[in-house]
Amino acid sequence: MNKKRLFTSILAIVSVVAISVGGYTYRETIHSRIARTAAIVTGQEIKPLLDSESRYIRQIVAKDNSTSRTIMWQSDSSEPDAVIEYRLVGSDDIKTLSATDTAFIDDGSTTYIHEGTITDLTPDTKYEYRVGYSTDRRSDWYPLETAGAGEYEVLIYPDSQSGDYSGWEQIVKNSADSNPNAVLYISMGDLVDNGEQAYQWRTWLDSIKPLSAHVFLWPLHWAITRCIP
Structure with a gap:
């Protein structure tokens, strides 16, 4: 050997x-x-991202979800060469989109927000995307399906705010397991109990991992300004 x-x-x-x-x-x-x-x-040639480079990869509702999708994630350090790559499922033709690199300070904790909106998609079509930096660091590929005219499954959650998010995390996991075809999840109210405590946002974002990278989020109420800096 x-x-x-x-x-x-x-x-x-x-x-x-x-x-x-x-x-x-x-x-x-x-x-x-x-x-x-x-x-x-x-x-x-391609190195996987460290956990500190790929926190909370998530899809966010865009203006027209049949032709566009916003991708967002965070890193512990500035990454000015952040990119989003996407392609049709089964295709080798990869398109690249530059992403932001914006410092976000919350409760004395600094992370860097990377965000970009893909705008040239075809309705009712299956894509996949990944995020990364430079030419040699990339995440796994994640599914991205655009909206069509037919019926689709949506997961709708009430307020998730809590002092202990273990119960909420289990609800998300169980509902994701029970509804593998869901294409959208909606949070209808306060996401966290205290929006000034960074650890609550980290815990909440950790709890939605079974959904966040695979289907897109539509947060409602004031929490949208905190979930989408």
């Missing part, structure tokens, strides 16, 4: 152990760092 293959095997074992014993907060961070290290060691 050559050195690269041996090292990759060791990383795979470490990854399994780390994920099985690590707490929820750290499992994704550990996994993303191991995946990046493995990609570098094996000489992969």
Whole structure:
């Protein structure tokens, strides 16, 4: 066994152990760092994003969801070369859109908002997208389906505000599992209990991960200004 293959095997074992014993907060961070290290060691041209580079990837409602879609995510550091890539499912023709790199300070915590709106889509069509930086760092591909004239499933949630979001997180997970064909989810009221506490926004955004990257969000009421900085 050559050195690269041996090292990759060791990383795979470490990854399994780390994920099985690590707490929820750290499992994704550990996994993303191991995946990046493995990609570098094996000489992969495209490196996966670290958890700190791809927080809360999400689709947001756009002006016309049959032809456009807003993609948003956050990073812990400034990434001025942030991009969104998209393509038709099954196609190798990848289009690239530059994304913003805007500092967002909330409760003394600074993150960087990356956002872009894809505007040249065809109605009732299946696409996929990914986000990244420069030419060599990318996320996984995620599904993006534009709206058509037919019927579709929508998940509608009441206020999620709470001091403990574990119950809310379970509701989101159960509803996502039970409705795999949902194309839109709507939050009808206050998303968090205290909008001045950054940890509540982080917890809320973590809780919607079963949906956020795959189907688009339509937040209502005042919370829209906080969810979409």
